[in-house]
Amino acid sequence: MKLLTANRLNDGRVIYLGEADAAVEAIDAARILDADAAEAALTLAQSRPAVFVNPYLIEVEDRAPSGRDRLKERIRSVGPTVGHSLDFAARNETP
Amino acid sequence: MYRYDEFDAALVRERIAEFSDQVDRRSSGALTEDEFKPLRLMNGVYLQLHAYMLRVAVPYGVISSRQMRRLAHVARTYDKGYGHFTTRTNIQFNWPALQDLPAILSDLAEVEMHAIQTSGNCIRNVTTDVFAGVAADEIEDPRPWCEIVRQWSTIHPEFSFLPRKFKIAIVGAPKDRAAVRTHDVGLQIVRGEDGQTAFRVFVGGGQGRLPHIAQEIAPAVPGQSLLAYLTAILRAYNLLGRRDNIHKARIKILVAAIGIDAFRDEVERQFAILRQEDLRIPDEELARIQAYFTPPPFADLPATSPAYDAARRLNPEFARFTRSNLREHKQAGYGAVIVSLKPIGGVPGDITAAQMDVVADLAARFSFHEVRASYEQNLVLPHVRLEDVHAVWSRLREAGLATANADLATDIIACPGLDYCSLANARSIPVAQALSHQLADAALLEKLGPVRINISGCINACGHHHVGHIGVLGVDRKGEEYYQITVGGSPDEQAALGEIVGRSLPAEEVAPAIARALDRYLEIRNDGELFIDTVRRLGADPFRTAIYELTDAAA
Ligand code: HEM
Ligand code: SF4
Numbered sequence: 293m294k295l296l297t298a299n300r301l302n303d304g305r306v307i308y309l310g311e312a313d314a315a316v317e318a319i320d321a322a323r324i325l326d327a328d329a330a331e332a333a334l335t336l337a338q339s340r341p342a343v344f345v346n347p348y349l350i351e352v353e354d355r356a357p358s359g360r361d362r363l364k365e366r367i368r369s370v371g372p373t374v375g376h377s378l379d380f381a382a383r384n385e386t387p
Numbered sequence: 388m389y390r391y392d393e394f395d396a397a398l399v400r401e402r403i404a405e406f407s408d409q410v411d412r413r414s415s416g417a418l419t420e421d422e423f424k425p426l427r428l429m430n431g432v433y434l435q436l437h438a439y440m441l442r443v444a445v446p447y448g449v450i451s452s453r454q455m456r457r458l459a460h461v462a463r464t465y466d467k468g469y470g471h472f473t474t475r476t477n478i479q480f481n482w483p484a485l486q487d488l489p490a491i492l493s494d495l496a497e498v499e500m501h502a503i504q505t506s507g508n509c510i511r512n513v514t515t516d517v518f519a520g521v522a523a524d525e526i527e528d529p530r531p532w533c534e535i536v537r538q539w540s541t542i543h544p545e546f547s548f549l550p551r552k553f554k555i556a557i558v559g560a561p562k563d564r565a566a567v568r569t570h571d572v573g574l575q576i577v578r579g580e581d582g583q584t585a586f587r588v589f590v591g592g593g594q595g596r597l598p599h600i601a602q603e604i605a606p607a608v609p610g611q612s613l614l615a616y617l618t619a620i621l622r623a624y625n626l627l628g629r630r631d632n633i634h635k636a637r638i639k640i641l642v643a644a645i646g647i648d649a650f651r652d653e654v655e656r657q658f659a660i661l662r663q664e665d666l667r668i669p670d671e672e673l674a675r676i677q678a679y680f681t682p683p684p685f686a687d688l689p690a691t692s693p694a695y696d697a698a699r700r701l702n703p704e705f706a707r708f709t710r711s712n713l714r715e716h717k718q719a720g721y722g723a724v725i726v727s728l729k730p731i732g733g734v735p736g737d738i739t740a741a742q743m744d745v746v747a748d749l750a751a752r753f754s755f756h757e758v759r760a761s762y763e764q765n766l767v768l769p770h771v772r773l774e775d776v777h778a779v780w781s782r783l784r785e786a787g788l789a790t791a792n793a794d795l796a797t798d799i800i801a802c803p804g805l806d807y808c809s810l811a812n813a814r815s816i817p818v819a820q821a822l823s824h825q826l827a828d829a830a831l832l833e834k835l836g837p838v839r840i841n842i843s844g845c846i847n848a849c850g851h852h853h854v855g856h857i858g859v860l861g862v863d864r865k866g867e868e869y870y871q872i873t874v875g876g877s878p879d880e881q882a883a884l885g886e887i888v889g890r891s892l893p894a895e896e897v898a899p900a901i902a903r904a905l906d907r908y909l910e911i912r913n914d915g916e917l918f919i920d921t922v923r924r925l926g927a928d929p930f931r932t933a934i935y936e937l938t939d940a941a942a
Contacts, residue, residue, distance in 0.1 A: 299434055299438075301413075301414070301485065302414065302484060302485050302486060303438060303439070303484040303485060304434055304435070304437070304438035304439040304484070304485065305437065305438055306436070306437055341416060341419060341420065342414075342415075342416045345420050345434065346420060346434075359866075360865070360866045361866070362866055363805065363866060363867075363868065364436070364805060364809075364811070367436065367805055367806060367814075368436050368437065371437055372437070372806035372807060372816075373806055373814065373817065374734060374806060374814075374816050374817055374820065375469075375734040375737060375806065375816060376467065376468065376469040376734065376737055376739060377467050377469075377481070377482070379468075380467035380468055380469075
């Protein structure tokens with residue numbers, strides 16, 4: 293199965309295509325796509341360049357990235373695994 | 388330090404206005420990402436894994452306390468409260484929003500900073516010895532020359548679309564503290580036969596996929612002819628460099644392909660037909676620029692300070708810090724303090740906004756408002772009175788900036804790797820952290836002495852792994868992170884590329900393997916012999932054996 297992901301235009305953050313074609317930040321809210329739906333999702337995202345920058349499809353099993361780039365996609369979905377951005381998240385601030 | 392004249396200020400202002408308009412058009416959808424990308428890259432803006440990333444130039448690593456405070460303000464206001472100093476002595480912000488970029492650049496312009504030419508196929512930020520104007524072995528302060536090269540190369544129409552990026556480093560001393568031989572062009576100040584300033588010129592260095600150590604092309608180019616000679620090199624490169632294959636486009640590939648002698652012939656041909664008079668640096672202009680770098684008003688002090696000596700005697704931790712992080716100053720009674728951005732278990736090169744403010748305050752109070760960024764991803768307070776070093780250390784210590792490890796094994800250079808970078812194969816930071824924990828013991832560190840360990844998350848080599856005494860390179864093996872280890876690299880006047888010791892290791896095995904290699908060094912070194920000298924004497928074999936000892940036993 294697949295998910296559609298991209299970076300969001302206004303702040304570069306990682307986004308996924310969710311239900312009702314919304315752009316969502318949480319991978320858990322991403323819509324799981326079969327092969328046909330995936331192609332349609334890609335076309336849709338490409339037609340919305342004001343939101344989706346560089347959209348592409350990733351392979352998942354139960355929303356967990358599973359393809360060759362699984363580690364990169366996991367890090368994209370959760371943020372850096374180390375460092376000050378985690379402290380920032382812990383302080384619960386918004387940038 | 389150098390201050391903008393009206394041309395510099397106008398140029399930066401105009402660029403911000405232009406970029407601001409481009410950002411607006413991108414936000415409104417009038418520009419596509421493909422159209423916008425080259426424009427944002429011209430202004431130091433990348434799109435990384437999680438966000439846009441802004442790279443701000445720190446020309447030749449010199450920062451004022453006012454600029455440092457402004458960087459803190461940017462980190463706090465527009466980012467997540469921190470920044471990352473790179474091996475090119477720039478600072479990167481990892482989380483700016485697109486619409487905030489013009490405001491950030493305006494805030495920076497107020498303190499004479501910008502992001503121009505921090506990306507793209509142009510001449511990048513010129514780097515130099517972090518101890519410029521400080522080190523006693525210096526023939527001449529390289530910073531005025533850095534500034535001259537900066538002005539000449541900024542938005543130079545002929546050199547804005549080179550085959551590939553172009554990096555220049557300049558040192559003023561025979562000891563190379565800026566890794567000049569790893570640059571496209573490396574310059575070393577020497578005395579010409581007439582006793583005047585001249586430049587020994589190296590060309591064709593570069594790291595990345597096909598690393599090369601630069602070769603000497605000229606032993607002593609007179610200072611007045613420097614820009615003409617650089618122009619000749621860039622013309623030769625612009626004409627002959629490959630543009631068909633991005634991996635073969637750097638000048639290092641050209642020099643290696645045709646040989647240094649043929650390349651020198653072409654440079655000399657270009658040099659002969661240049662309008663040299665247009666490029667000669669007038670004496671008055673040189674003097675004008677040099678005046679910006681006159682030494683600060685040092686006090687007339689004795690060479691030693693009883694208060695400093697007493698503090699060292701009373702406090703072993705402080706004494707240790709001074710042994711590792713204090714460097715001699717050519718001015719009696721002063722020293723240069725290395726501010727470590729390598730806390731045990733931290734992220735190499737990262738600094739929080741609060742820490743930036745501390746460094747800015749210390750620079751203002753104790754170092755004539757001056758801070759330097761080193762390519763090893765640390766900061767330096769260049770002119771501290773010996774009697775003030777204890778006060779500086781206490782404040783740095785409270786702020787987590789006083790790890791006593793400059794040039795020691797935990798002073799690790801690491802690129803952001805897969806935690807941030809979209810080109811990465813593997814993470815760099817967690818490996819640096821594991822290694823830093825493994826080698827944390829201060830007594831052990833001191834016993835090991837200077838060891839340069841450098842980590843890159845992919846072959847682009849932003850973490851200088853090729854020239855680490857020990858280098859670590861992240862590779863991707865079927866979607867798993869593995870690390871290739873090299874031994875024997877060196878960034879300095881004895882520059883060398885490290886030798887790959889064998890098959891790559893999984894992440895958790897890297898730190899113990901390197902620790903074994905360092906233990907082996909302690910067993911086999913001669914009295915007083917540095918790690919790199921033991922490697923040069925015995926080759927990589929003893930270290931290879933140590934690195935694979937346990938894994939081979941288990942296999
Ligand atoms: C946005 C993140 C970055 C990207 C996309 C990036 C990209 C690259 C690429 C593609 C190369 C290889 C150039 C070539 O071989 O022709 C390179 C080299 C290099 N980068 Fe980066 N880099 C990034 C971040 C950094 C950081 C954080 C540092 C410092 C820690 C850095 C410093 C360098 C250095 C020193 C080199 C090798 C010198 C050379 O090009 O010969 N870069 N980078
Ligand atoms: S070496 Fe590779 S992983 Fe590291 S910052 Fe450079 S491009 Fe990214």
